[in-house]
Amino acid sequence: MTPDTSTVLRRRLVEQLVDEDLLHDPDVRRAAEAVPRETFLGRAIYKPTDPPGVTVWTPTRRDDVPADEWLRLTYQNTTWVTQIDGVLAEDAVGPVTGGTPTSSSTLPGVILWMIEQAGVARGKRVLIIGAGTGLSTAYVCEIAGAENTTAIETDAAAAERARKALAEAGYSPTLLTGDGLCGHWDGAPYDVVIAFCSMRHVPYGLLRQIKEGGTLLVTLAGWGFGHGLVRLTADDEGGAVGRFLPGYTSFMMARTHDRPPHGPFELLPGEQRQSRIDPALLDDWSGRFVAQLAAPSAERLGAGYEQILLDVATGSQARTQVAEGGDGWTVIQRGPLKLWNAVEDGIAMWQSHGSPHLSEFGMTITPDAQRVWLGSPDGPSWTLPI
DSSP: OOOOHHHHHHHHHHHHHHHTTOOOOHHHHHHHHHSOHHHHHOSEEEEEEOOTTOOEEEEEEGGGSOHHHHHHHHTSSOOEEEEETTEEGGGOOSOEESOOEEEEEOOHHHHHHHHHHHTOOTTOOEEEEOOTTSHHHHHHHHHHOGGGEEEEESOHHHHHHHHHHHHHHTOOOEEEESOGGGOOGGGOSEEEEEEEEEESSOOHHHHTTEEEEEEEEEEEEOTTOOEEEEEEEEOSSSOEEEEEOSSOOOOOBOGGGSOOOOOOOOOOOOEEEEOSSOGGGGGSHHHHHHHHHHSTTOEEEEETTEEEEEOTTTOOEEEEEEOGGGSSEEEEEESSSOHHHHHHHHHHHHHHTTOOOGGGEEEEEOSSOEEEEESSTTSSEEEOOO
């Protein structure tokens, strides 16, 4: 019998991921070939367009697209946004200007690579934080077994849609609606915990649900929009240690860790001086993460030479601009927190070690603190806010 279009495209995607050195484990590859992504993409997605200054998200419904075209779209190694500001694409009444993605079907290559990096295997008990569309949960069910798979999704509408998709595809894991950062004690202890959302720090209650020697794979992020994927090994004292992985992985922030809301704000006068660093270094993947470590309470706005840092709690501000005459950069700071001073110190430390990628960083968690360090555990470090 001739394979159907879905099967052909799925195999083609798997071959692409193998060629890109993202897939190695035979069980992970088998799962990639078995799970039909179209079941989890749902009835609609948001397609982005980028006119100057703002993104417009246009809902694209499966029923309005030829079947083969929808499958080709499905099996691109692409992230498709499925929810904007809590509204699923299938419920949208028209294009959305601006808006914040709140759920998505992450590109399969990243999901499968993370599952492999976390060491998911047959018989291991796995907890997934951020079930989203249910695709990652289906992959884990194929590898570890549905009886060993627990997933948590914070958004009730997304969770219900994922639950239906998993049932349609023939999988029956434990799928819960709630705050994934709290974990699920009834299913603990877990061999593997994978977060498909970002966190500012690792909740201790979650860490205690992992077996000694078990793995936590999580993207650390913050209000500066820096992201780093770290693989941690849990110990028997409520702590963990590990290193950041190569590449450039980012996820939406867990809603309980998201930045505090604020309305329009005014850039006010303040102390002005010459910046010790090029502000555009905050546009570098690793430089941005270091700046975030140095000023963890600051929300980053702006880009390039015109960076803006805002601390909502204290009203502290920092903004940069090209100096008059084009010689260097000026920074203007206001408020009790000297945000740019902290960023300059962090970036200078990073540069003094050769400006390495985040894969040269690691993390240590003890019952008392969570530290990100450069090079080795006794190297320069920053303490995360908890």
